[in-house]
Structure formats: structure tokens, C-alpha cells
Amino acid sequence: DAGVTQSPTHLIKTRGQHVTLRCSPISGHKSVSWYQQVLGQGPQFIFQYYEKEERGRGNFPDRFSARQFPNYSSELNVNALLLGDSALYLCASSLVGGDSNQPQHFGDGTRLSIL
Amino acid sequence: LAKTTQPISMDSYEGQEVNITCSHNNIATNDYITWYQQFPSQGPRFIIQGYKTKVTNEVASLFIPADRKSSTLSLPRVSLSDTAVYYCLVGGSGNTPLVFGKGTRLSVIA
Secondary structure: OOOOOOOOOOOEEEEOOEEEEEEEEOOOOOEEEEEEOOOOOOOEEEEEEEOEEEEEEEOOOOOOOEEEOOOOOOOEEEEEOOOHHHHHEEEEEEEEOOOOOOEEEEEEEHHHHHH | OOOOOOEEEEEOOOOOOOOEEEEEOOOOOOOOOOEEEOOOOOOEEEEEEEEEEEEOOOOEEEEEEOOOEEEEEEEEEHHHHHHEEEEEEEOOOOOOOOOOOOOEEEEEEE
16 A cells, blocks of 8 residues: 655745645545654644644644645645745644544655755 | 653664663553654654553564553664664544654664
């Protein structure tokens, strides 16, 4: 089975531009989460979506937005890019159902560099 | 979400068993304990998850004492390819976001 896939793998943008990152979850997974990981730090939670609804939001500005599609894939959008947005953006999916504690499975991320 | 504390770094020789201990004094009754491994420029990879006592899979064992205020990830006979950052997290089931700390940087030496 394919794991979580993210595109593009690398991206270079300039300050002020916007960017769209894409994520396809593992087949059958209905929950998708986005994380930002800057160099030397652990991933930081940005958003979680489940059944196309936002279920959680981390401490990120409104320039960050996301959505989940009927096929459970997801997009992360970032507007008015700043130098500090340079990071590895990770998507994770999980099989959510009942009281199960299903772990999240990560893609290998999109490396975003802002010039 | 419960906060975790783990060593910043550890060194080990190839072939040795490595034990990484994580403290989580404020773990909630419903929280599970999950460990991830991350290589540079890759996403975290799920290693093992447990609730109490001992869990073992093909790559690691997880020991959890009765009070659940700590846990130990055990990697048997490490190799150079086990050099990575290891994260301990509590809570974070499929419905809740994961809260990562800085992890433990394990360096395996030949």
C-alpha cells in the first residue's frame, strides 16, 4: 500500500508569494494533519482535518489555511510568505474510528525555501 | 496534552542495546505512548505504541511501568542506520494533534 504522499517535494518561493502544498493520505485514512518543522526542532502542529471539517488548529497566523477534499486528500495554503516560513511541511494521516488510538503516519514532506 | 522529557542526545556502538527513557508525569488516563523515528529530510516514522506494561514488535520494545509516568524505548543491537532522532509523545491519538518535543538524537558509532 502507498504511504502518505506529498507534493511537491521541494519548492522555492520569494517573500510575499503564496504557496499550495498537497497531501494524499493512506488509502482508507480519513484524518489529515499538517505540521511545520524548522531545522533542529520537532514538528509543530498546524491543522487537523477529519471528514472534511477542521478539527484542530495550532498557533499559526491566518496566512495559513487548509482544506480537505471528498477523497480525503488535503491542501495547505500559505499566503504572504515570510522568510520564517522556510521549513519542512509534513502531512500525516490516520485511520480514525471509535475509541481506537490509531497512530499518525507521516509523508516525507515538502521542503519550502523562501528567498 | 502531557509534556514529555527525554535526553537531548545519546551515543552507542553498533551491536549494543539502546534504551531511551522518556518522562511524562502528567499523562492522562486515556493517553497512549507513541515513539517516532526521524531521519534527516524525512517525515517521522511510527515505531511503536503502548498503553501499559510491555509492547514488542519487529523493531523495538516499549516498557511502561505501572504508574505510566515514564516509558523506555529499547532498540536491540543497533546499527549505523539507526542513527536518527527519536521522539516520545503521549496522547495524540488519531483524533488529536501530536505535540513534539526536541526528541533524542541517537548517534550509532562503528
